[in-house]
Structures are given as structure tokens and as C-alpha cells.
Amino acid sequence: xxxxxxxxxxxxxxxxxxxxxxxxxxxxxxxxxxxxxxxxxxxxxxxxxxxxxxxxxxxxxxxxxxxxxxxxxxxxxxxxxxxxxxxxxxxxxxxxxxxxxxxxxxxxxxxxxxxxxxxxxxxxxxxxxxxxxxxxxxxxxxxxxxxxxxxxxxxxxxxxxxxxxxxxxxxxxxxxxxxxxxxxxxxxxxxxxxxxxxxxxxxxxxxxxxxxxxxxxxxxxxxxxxxxxxxxxxxxxxxxxxxxxxxxxxxxxxxxxxxxxxxxxxxxxxxxxxxxxxxxxxxxxxxxxxxxxxxxxxxxxxxxxxxxxxxxxxxxxxxxxxxxxxxxxxxxxxxxxxxxxxxxxxxxxxxxxxxxxxxxxxxxxxxxxxxxxxxxxxxxxxxxxxxxxxxxxxxxxxxxxxxxxxxxxxxxxxxxxxxxxxx
Amino acid sequence: xxxxxxxxxxxxxxxxxxxxxxxxxxxxxxxxxxxxxxxxxxxxxxxxxxxxxxxxxxxxxxxxxxxxxxxxxxxxxxxxxxxxxxxxxxxxxxxxxxxxxxxxxxxxxxxxxxxxxxxxxxxxxxxxxxxxxxxxxxxxxxxxxxxxxxxxxxxxxxxxxxxxxxxxxxxxxxxxxxxxxxxxxxxxxxxxxxxxxxxxxxxxxxxxxxxxxxxxxxxxxxxxxxxxxxxxxxxxxxxxxxxxxxxxxxxxxxxxxxxxxxxxxxxxxxxxxxxxxxxxxxxxxxxxxxxxxxxxxxxxxxxxxxxxxxxxxxxxxxxxxxxxxxxxxxxxxxxxxxxxxxxxxxxxxxxxxxxxxxxxxxxxxxxxxxxxxxxxxxxxxxxxxxxxxxxxxxxxxxxxxxxxxxxxxxxxxxxxxxxxxxx
Numbered sequence: 001x002x003x004x005x006x007x008x009x010x011x012x013x014x015x016x017x018x019x020x021x022x023x024x025x026x027x028x029x030x031x032x033x034x035x036x037x038x039x040x041x042x043x044x045x046x047x048x049x050x051x052x053x054x055x056x057x058x059x060x061x062x063x064x065x066x067x068x069x070x071x072x073x074x075x076x077x078x079x080x081x082x083x084x085x086x087x088x089x090x091x092x093x094x095x096x097x098x099x100x101x102x103x104x105x106x107x108x109x110x111x112x113x114x115x116x117x118x119x120x121x122x123x124x125x126x127x128x129x130x131x132x133x134x135x136x137x138x139x140x141x142x143x144x145x146x147x148x149x150x151x152x153x154x155x156x157x158x159x160x161x162x163x164x165x166x167x168x169x170x171x172x173x174x175x176x177x178x179x180x181x182x183x184x185x186x187x188x189x190x191x192x193x194x195x196x197x198x199x200x201x202x203x204x205x206x207x208x209x210x211x212x213x214x215x216x217x218x219x220x221x222x223x224x225x226x227x228x229x230x231x232x233x234x235x236x237x238x239x240x241x242x243x244x245x246x247x248x249x250x251x252x253x254x255x256x257x258x259x260x261x262x263x264x265x266x267x268x269x270x271x272x273x274x275x276x277x278x279x280x281x282x283x284x285x286x287x288x289x290x291x292x293x294x295x296x297x298x299x300x301x302x303x304x305x306x307x308x309x310x311x312x313x314x315x316x317x318x319x320x321x322x323x324x325x326x327x328x329x330x331x332x333x334x335x336x337x338x339x340x341x342x343x344x345x346x347x348x349x350x351x352x353x354x355x356x357x358x359x360x361x362x363x364x365x366x367x368x369x370x371x372x373x374x375x376x377x378x379x380x381x382x383x384x385x386x387x388x389x390x391x392x393x394x395x396x397x398x399x400x401x402x403x404x405x406x407x408x409x410x411x412x413x414x415x416x417x418x419x420x421x422x423x
Numbered sequence: 424x425x426x427x428x429x430x431x432x433x434x435x436x437x438x439x440x441x442x443x444x445x446x447x448x449x450x451x452x453x454x455x456x457x458x459x460x461x462x463x464x465x466x467x468x469x470x471x472x473x474x475x476x477x478x479x480x481x482x483x484x485x486x487x488x489x490x491x492x493x494x495x496x497x498x499x500x501x502x503x504x505x506x507x508x509x510x511x512x513x514x515x516x517x518x519x520x521x522x523x524x525x526x527x528x529x530x531x532x533x534x535x536x537x538x539x540x541x542x543x544x545x546x547x548x549x550x551x552x553x554x555x556x557x558x559x560x561x562x563x564x565x566x567x568x569x570x571x572x573x574x575x576x577x578x579x580x581x582x583x584x585x586x587x588x589x590x591x592x593x594x595x596x597x598x599x600x601x602x603x604x605x606x607x608x609x610x611x612x613x614x615x616x617x618x619x620x621x622x623x624x625x626x627x628x629x630x631x632x633x634x635x636x637x638x639x640x641x642x643x644x645x646x647x648x649x650x651x652x653x654x655x656x657x658x659x660x661x662x663x664x665x666x667x668x669x670x671x672x673x674x675x676x677x678x679x680x681x682x683x684x685x686x687x688x689x690x691x692x693x694x695x696x697x698x699x700x701x702x703x704x705x706x707x708x709x710x711x712x713x714x715x716x717x718x719x720x721x722x723x724x725x726x727x728x729x730x731x732x733x734x735x736x737x738x739x740x741x742x743x744x745x746x747x748x749x750x751x752x753x754x755x756x757x758x759x760x761x762x763x764x765x766x767x768x769x770x771x772x773x774x775x776x777x778x779x780x781x782x783x784x785x786x787x788x789x790x791x792x793x794x795x796x797x798x799x800x801x802x803x804x805x806x807x808x809x810x811x812x813x814x815x816x817x818x819x820x821x822x823x824x825x826x827x828x829x830x831x832x833x834x835x836x837x838x839x840x841x842x843x844x845x846x
Contacts, residue, residue: 005464007462012462013449013459013462014449014450014453014458014459015445015446015447015448015449015450015451015452015453015459016446016450016453016637017446018441018442018443018446019441019442019445019446020441022438022442022464023438023439023440023441023442024438025438026436026437026438027437027438027439028438029438030437030438030439035437036436036437036438037466037471038463038464038465038471039430039435039436039462039463039464039465040461040462040463040464041428041445041461041462041463041464042461042462043460048460048461051482055478059474214439284708284711284712284714284715285707285708285709285710285711285712285727285729286708286712287708288707288708288711288729289707289708289709289712291707292707292817293731299731301730301731302730302732302735303728303729303730303732303735303736303738303739304708304727304728304729304730305726305727305728305729305739306708306711306726306727306728306729307724307725307726307727308716308722308724309725309726312725312726312767313726315726315766315767316726316728316739316767343738343739344735344738344739394715
């Protein structure tokens with residue numbers, strides 16, 4: 001089945017807004033085994049929209065139109081859809097009542113032009129939007145099914161996941177259920193992960209498991225997109241593949257699905273009634289930033305120290321400034337972690353010291369990283385050297401430090417070699 | 424003149440890579456007074472590319488093709504361009520020598536498949552790529568001029584700016600020079616800035632100045648795209664508009680062109696031989712992160728303290744823990760700034776305390792912000808209340824704090840009201 005994604009709106013056409021809705025929709029289609037055949041971007045322009053609808057209907061079986069459902073005069077999607085389908089706009093009374101209710105519940109009066117959002121092409125299939133005033137709809141134009149979705153990312157995402165993908169899967173004739181299993185790893189590059197997981201799709205008894213990667217340096221996301229007749233079949237297909245991935249990527253797997261490196265660390269700290277203080281050099285607060293709690297959740301993070309001057313950092317963790325005299329080393333990392341732990345009265349302290357090479361930034365630019373974790377048992381350390389330029393080292397060192405803490409908390413070796421370090 | 428941007432490649436089509444190249448190109452076209460008429464995305468697929476080239480040539484005068492110039496078998500742009508133009512690929516000896524030289528200078532041997540990157544359609548105009556092995560080229564297909572550009576963002580951007588835009592401007596028949604003047608402001612929303620700058624384009628003596636905005640919350644970028652016959656004419660046209668913008672946006676302008684809020688603050692600190700320490704609560708290290716110096720430049724930042732617990736923050740700046748007993752206030756902000764300045768021996772200390780509302784995150788969620796700046800003359804403070812949810816407050820408070828420091832350093836009032844605060 002051929003699918004087109006048609007993004008509308010001057011903000012997208014002129015590049016003012018980056019078209020992340022397109023990539024979200026295309027990725028979600030891939031993840032359930034559907035494929036995008038074509039992508040189009042047109043502005044808020046009647047002639048362009050009509051032409052784009054015509055071309056899309058000629059080359060594809062289904063079109064996801066995004067944007068143009070707002071209340072203002074430049075939002076043309078319903079209007080042009082009706083014209084292209086050779087029909088009229090009619091008021092959807094049910095949705096109109098919902099919009100009015102939406103405003104009433106917020107203690108506001110509906111502006112008159114919002115009525116436009118309840119005008120749908122005659123005969124269109126209504127598609128619910130539980131969190132906004134722009135409903136979706138579907139209509140057939142030239143034999144091709146067009147699905148209209150709002151441009152607001154949160155509303156679009158929910159509609160794609162809950163409403164559009166099930167309809168497309170049904171259209172595709174495959175009576176299937178789908179699942180996306182995700183593993184987040186740190187320390188393995190995409191091409192090596194690809195080698196390490198070679199042949200893994202064949203472990204699924206009935207096939208139907210597709211392996212994919214998404215690199216977010218320094219992390220890698222490994223995705224298993226599975227399709228089957230029932231949830232039970234999916235369980236059976238995925239189980240051996242998941243087991244093999246956990247074996248092959250081993251301790252490099254930092255989290256699965258919606259969990260993250262930092263959520264795993266935070267939860268482990270909380271479960272054990274641990275608290276954390278951090279001291280970091282050259283990561284610009286990147287370590288502390290990762291421990292910002294979501295939505296007022298319990299927070300084990302007590303204190304973060306950010307500096308690029310070792311003497312300042314030593315002073316801030318309660319060591320004398322002369323402690324810095326010998327420069328960055330495993331010893332000084334240990335001392336800062338131990339002293340910070342004492343000063344902040346945390347159960348754990350993490351210290352990340354980076355000694356950057358001299359000279360101009362370049363791809364061969366390197367840095368030496370000394371990490372120390374202090375707890376009630378003493379101090380563990382990790383040393384690594386990384387190349388790739390300042391920003392690359394900063395990002396790599398931040399994740400390396402948090403991953404060391406994860407490993408230490410979970411009783412895993414902290415000094416397992418990663419792909420990004422050089423000797 | 425109608426222009427199409429045609430993005431090629433499976434990574435873009437499937438959403439694995441967000442199409443930021445598209446938005447860069449479209450924005451740059453807008454900035455020089457050209458407009459994008461249509462956007463297309465197709466994969467690494469011969470039939471789709473041929474069809475896309477045909478459609479683009481039918482509806483536009485110029486097409487910017489992005490991607491597909493790499494050395495691997497799935498990079499099809501040259502090949503399909505030759506087919507669409509009814510010609511053959513021929514070796515560009517000059518470029519082939521450049522590629523070989525590129526590898527030699529890096530002490531490597533050119534892989535054989537890189538020769539493919541020097542095969543251009545017969546009769547194509549060569550377009551230089553000074554920083555990569557994928558050269559660009561231009562060729563006419565069906566009466567429309569096609570410009571082929573590499574997918575690597577850095578190479579694409581340079582080619583667009585230096586090579587493609589001048590050619591498009593020449594094609595458009597306007598013998599013009601262009602300039603983009605940018606103002607960065609903090610504290611004014613886009614719609615209010617639009618009102619405040621109403622009619623400003625008319626101040627340019629010969630017209631030709633176009634006003635635009637790009638919001639990056641909490642900052643706003645105000646852009647003047649100017650076109651004229653000569654640089655002198657541009658100077659004359661822009662001068663009154665720039666003056667009026669500086670008058671109307673006043674102290675809210677934080678930087679111009681490539682400067683930024685933080686670069687202005689860092690440079691002002693350095694020029695005066697000042698140093699800085701920061702203490703922040705609930706901004707997750709966001710203030711410290713902004714003072715990461717570029718590429719080993721001189722660095723006035725001595726120490727940053729990050730915490731979400733007032734007692735910890737007080738402890739870390741050298742106050743007794745009982746100082747935190749009375750909660751966040753202007754007084755405690757002042758005390759932490761003064762104490763941190765003393766402890767870190769910095770000339771300036773900035774303290775940002777946030778007292779977030781209780782309860783679940785929501786759009787009406789608010790926070791009270793107390794900012795203090797300590798220097799040799801004493802302490803100045805700023806209080807603000809903001810709404811909009813946790814992340815919104817975090818971002819707003821971070822810029823508000825750094826902007827207060829800028830204002831204080833430049834002798835401007837620190838308590839000018841901003842659009843994002845509520846009373």
C-alpha cells in the first residue's frame with residue numbers, strides 16, 4: 001500500500017517551522033510495517049492544495065494530510081477537501097457542541113470563527129481529537145483515502161497513534177496487531193550494533209520482526225517492530241529476539257522502552273533511599289541537567305557543582321585549593337567525590353573531571369576523562385580518553401559518567417570498554 | 424520565480440532523519456526575497472526520482488535537489504539527473520583529482536567507489552564544494568534549472584549560501600545585493616513585537632526591506648531582509664529601520680546578528696576583567712550551561728551551584744543551613760549571591776531562586792522567581808512571577824536571570840517588565 005504524507009502551511013513551506021510532524025508520522029508508519037512512498041509540502045494556497053491532492057490521489061492509496069484545520073481564514077484543508085471531493089461543507093453538530101463545551105469548561109466564550117472547525121465535507125468520516133478543537137476526518141478523493149490531521153504536534157501524535165494507524169492497517173488488508181519494543185544502549189556505535197545483532201530477526205518463530213536503529217549520540221536506540229495476528233503471537237515472536245538482544249548488547253543496555261538512563265538511575269537511587277551530589281568539569285552542567293525531575297516527582301539530587309577550573313571545583317567540594325595543584329587525575333577525581341559526599345551529606349557523589357587537549361577545536365581533538373563515584377563503601381573510578389571535538393567529548397563524557405553511576409548502583413562493572421574511547 | 428526544494432533519501436523519507444536541510448534552504452530563500460513554491464520528499468528510488476524531477480520541472484522554474492550525491496550505490500542523483508536530461512554521465516577530471524587529493528592530504532587512499540562522485544551529467548555546470556567530496560552541479564531538465572546539493576548539512580549550507588542563492592538571484596532577473604539584519608530580544612512576545620514594529624518597513628527610503636520574526640522561546644529573533652542595487656543602497660535603506668527597531672524594542676534587545684545574550688555577557692565580563700559564579704534552583708543547571716565557552720575562548724565563569732533544595736543551595740554557597748528556614752525570598756537570594764561571591768572570590772555572583780507552585784504540571788502552573796546579583800557595590804534584586812508550566816518557567820527564568828546580569832553589567836534597569844510575567 002502506497003502512502004503519502006502531505007504537510008500544509010506557510011510556516012512549514014517557508015522553513016520557519018521545522019517539519020518534525022513529517023518525521024514523526026513517517027517513523028510511526030515504519031514502526032508498524034507501513035511505508036511512506038512520497039512526501040509533499042505546500043503552503044496555505046488553494047491552487048497548490050488542489051494540485052497536491054490530485055497528484056497524491058494519482059500515485060498513492062492513502063494520504064495523511066497534516067495541518068490547515070485551524071479556525072483562521074488561511075486554514076483551508078476542509079474547504080479544499082470538499083472541493084476536491086466534489087461535495088459541500090456541512091456543520092457537524094456533535095463536534096460544534098464539543099468545541100463550545102471546550103470553551104465553556106475553560107470559562108471562556110467560543111470565538112465565532114471556531115465554528116469553522118466543525119464544518120466538514122459532506123459524507124466525511126469524523127475522527128476524534130480528544131485534546132483540541134480541530135477534529136480530524138477522512139474522505140475519498142479520486143479513489144484514494146485522505147486522512148486529515150491537526151498541525152499541533154501533541155494532537156497530531158495522538159490522532160496518528162490511536163486513530164489513523166489502525167485505519168491504515170485495516171486498509172492494508174493485514175489483520176495484524178503491532179508492537180514496538182525499544183532498547184536504549186550506551187557505548188556501542190550503530191554500525192557495530194548492526195553487526196552484533198546480525199541475523200537476529202530470524203530468531204522470531206513466524207518472522208514479522210523488523211530490526212531498526214536510531215542514533216542519538218552517544219546513545220543508540222535499537223527498535224524491534226513486530227507484527228502478528230494476536231498479542232500472544234507477538235509475545236512468542238519477540239521473546240527470543242529480546243533475549244538475544246539483552247545477551248548480545250549486555251551491560252550496554254541502559255534502559256528499555258520509555259525508561260531512560262537518567263530515569264533508571266533516579267529510580268534506583270530512590271528505591272534505595274540514596275541521594276546524589278555531582279561535580280563536573282567542562283560538561284557545562286550537562287550532568288546536573290539530566291537529573292531534573294519530571295513533574296514534581298521525588299528527587300534524590302541534592303547538589304551539583306559546575307566549573308571549568310579545577311581549583312574552583314576543589315574549593316566548591318570542600319577541598320583546599322592546593323588539592324588542584326597536581327591537575328586532573330583519578331586521585332583528584334576520587335578526592336573530590338569523597339569530599340563532596342561528605343559536604344553535601346549525600347549517600348553518593350559523582351565527580352567528572354575532563355582534561356581537554358590544547359589548541360583549536362577539530363575532529364581529532366581529544367580529552368581525558370576521570371570519573372569517580374563515592375559511597376559508603378569507598379570510591380570507584382573510571383578513566384577514558386575520547387576524541388571527536390569539544391562538543392562530542394562533552395556529550396560522551398556526560399553519558400559515560402551517568403552510565404558509570406548506573407553500573408555502580410546495579411553492581412555491574414564500571415570499566416567495560418565503549419566504542420567511543422581511544423587508547 | 425517558482426522554486427521547489429526536492430529532498431531525496433530513504434533516511435528523510437522514512438523520518439529517521441528530520442528534514443532540517445529543507446527548513447534551512449527555505450528560510451535562506453525567504454531571507455533573500457525568494458520564495459519556495461513546493462516541497463517534495465522521495466526516497467532512494469529511481470522511478471520516484473524520475474517522476475519527482477518531471478513534476479518539479481512542470482511546475483517550477485528552479486529546483487534545489489538535496490542529497491543522493493554520496494559514493495554508495497543507493498545515491499542516485501547524478502545518474503537520474505543524466506537520464507532525465509537525456510544525457511550520459513562523464514568523468515569530471517578536475518573534481519576526480521580533487522577527491523584523490525582530499526584523501527591524500529588525510530593520509531588515506533581513496534576508496535574506488537568515490538570515483539562515482541566525479542561522474543556528472545554531460546553538459547552540467549560544476550558547482551564547487553570546498554569542504555567535502557560531493558560536488559554540486561546544475562543542469563536543465565524540461566526547461567527548469569536543477570541545482571544538486573549534498574545532504575551533509577555543513578556542505579549543503581555553504582553551497583546554498585555561496586553558490587546557489589547568487590545563481591537564483593541572477594536567474595530571478597533582479598540585479599540585487601541582499602543582506603539579513605538580525606535583532607535578538609528577550610521579554611517581548613511575537614505578536615506584541617509585530618504591533619510595536621508596525622509600519623516599520625515603510626521607513627526604508629526605496630522599499631525593499633522585509634520584516635520577519637522567528638520565535639525561540641523565551642527569545643525572539645527580529646529579521647530584516649533587505650534587497651537593493653548596491654551595498655551603499657542597503658546601508659541607506661536599513662539605517663532608519665534599524666534605528667527605529669532599536670528605539671522601539673529598546674532595552675529588550677539583547678544582541679544583534681551572530682552575537683547572543685550569553686556572548687554579550689561573557690564579553691562584557693571579560694572586557695572588565697570580571698569573573699562570575701552562579702547559584703540556581705530548579706533551572707537544572709540551565710544558567711551554568713549557557714556559559715560554556717566556545718572553542719577554548721577565555722572564560723570568566725568560575726563556579727556554578729545547582730540544587731533544588733534551598734538548604735543544600737545555602738550550604739553550597741557558604742551560608743548556614745538555617746538561612747533556608749524562611750524559604751525563597753529576595754532576601755535569601757541576596758544573601759546567597761553575596762555569600763557565593765565571597766566564597767568563590769568572583770567579582771560577580773548571580774543567584775536564581777525559584778519557588779514553584781504545588782501540584783501537577785499544567786499550563787496555568789506558575790513559579791515565583793527571585794534573582795540577585797552581587798558585585799563590589801552590593802546586591803541588586805529582581806522578582807517576577809511566571810506561568811505556563813514547569814519547563815516554560817525553567818526556560819523563562821534562565822533567560823530572565825542572564826538578562827538581568829546583562830542589564831546590570833551595561834547599566835540598564837534590571838526590573839523592566841517582560842511579557843511573560845504575571846502579576
